[in-house]
Amino acid sequence: xxxxxxxxxxxxxxxxxxxxxxxxxxxxxxxxxxxxxPPFEVLRDIRSLIGPAAQLHVQAVASTAEGILxxxxxxTQELGPATFVKVPAVPQGFKAMKRLRQEGIAVTxxxxxxxxxxxxxxxxxxxxxxxxxxxIDNMGYDGVQVAKDIHxxxxxxxxxxxxxxxxxxxxxxxxxxxxxxxxxxxVSPDVIRGFVQNPAIDAAVAAFAADFExxxxxxxxxxxx
Ligand code: E4P
Numbered sequence: 001x002x003x004x005x006x007x008x009x010x011x012x013x014x015x016x017x018x019x020x021x022x023x024x025x026x027x028x029x030x031x032x033x034x035x036x037x038p039p040f041e042v043l044r045d046i047r048s049l050i051g052p053a054a055q056l057h058v059q060a061v062a063s064t065a066e067g068i069l070x071x072x073x074x075x076t077q078e079l080g081p082a083t084f085v086k087v088p089a090v091p092q093g094f095k096a097m098k099r100l101r102q103e104g105i106a107v108t109x110x111x112x113x114x115x116x117x118x119x120x121x122x123x124x125x126x127x128x129x130x131x132x133x134x135x136i137d138n139m140g141y142d143g144v145q146v147a148k149d150i151h152x153x154x155x156x157x158x159x160x161x162x163x164x165x166x167x168x169x170x171x172x173x174x175x176x177x178x179x180x181x182x183x184x185x186x187v188s189p190d191v192i193r194g195f196v197q198n199p200a201i202d203a204a205v206a207a208f209a210a211d212f213e214x215x216x217x218x219x220x221x222x223x224x225x
Pocket of ligand 1: 006026027028110111130132134135166167168186
């Protein structure tokens with residue numbers, strides 16, 4: 001399972017990207033709004049930070065297929081070929097996805113709450129499909145199970161589309177999908193920071209350092225021996 005950052009905060013992306021095994025960054029209009037900056041200004045900053053080959057997912061907002069196509073051209077022209085255009089899995093979005101497939105522009109189907117949306121997006125040529133795990137949980141359904149069902153639909157029908165699970169509240173949701181082998185998950189910096197926040201881990205590392213100091217000298221490391 002590939003891991004992506006779901007955010008547009010440059011400092012947070014720099015920190016997480018420099019630390020964890022990250023394949024790219026996803027954004028949506030609400031995430032861009034939080035930056036308070038012109039959309040392409042912040043997106044260009046993200047692109048130069050992650051480099052030309054990493055995945056960058058950027059959402060189209062037009063309500064018609066024609067409008068989405070126009071946005072897709074602008075987005076890929078501005079941000080390069082490793083950019084995925086996020087298209088809502090609604091009727092006008094499906095229409096746009098079929099055209100974008102013909103043009104060779106990579107699509108991530110978004111605003112996915114149901115397996116039927118995912119099936120249709122996959123058939124229309126989307127490369128990824130983003131079920132909103134935590135938002136589905138909040139509606140009283142099981143978001144992780146919906147993401148697993150979508151993965152099964154893609155696998156059993158030999159579809160090339162992969163799950164890019166999104167909208168996570170905690171590491172457990174992410175880990176369950178990792179265990180299941182879905183294609184990717186996009187996760188906020190706060191949830192990623194929580195992946196290895198555990199007093200037992202910190203205590204073990206501190207105890208090893210203290211034992212080494214007792215054996216050698218305060219502040220010593222293997223580099224000095
Ligand atoms: C991804 O495609 C979504 O835009 C995003 O992950 C939604 O996350 P949220 O439910 O935390 O807003």
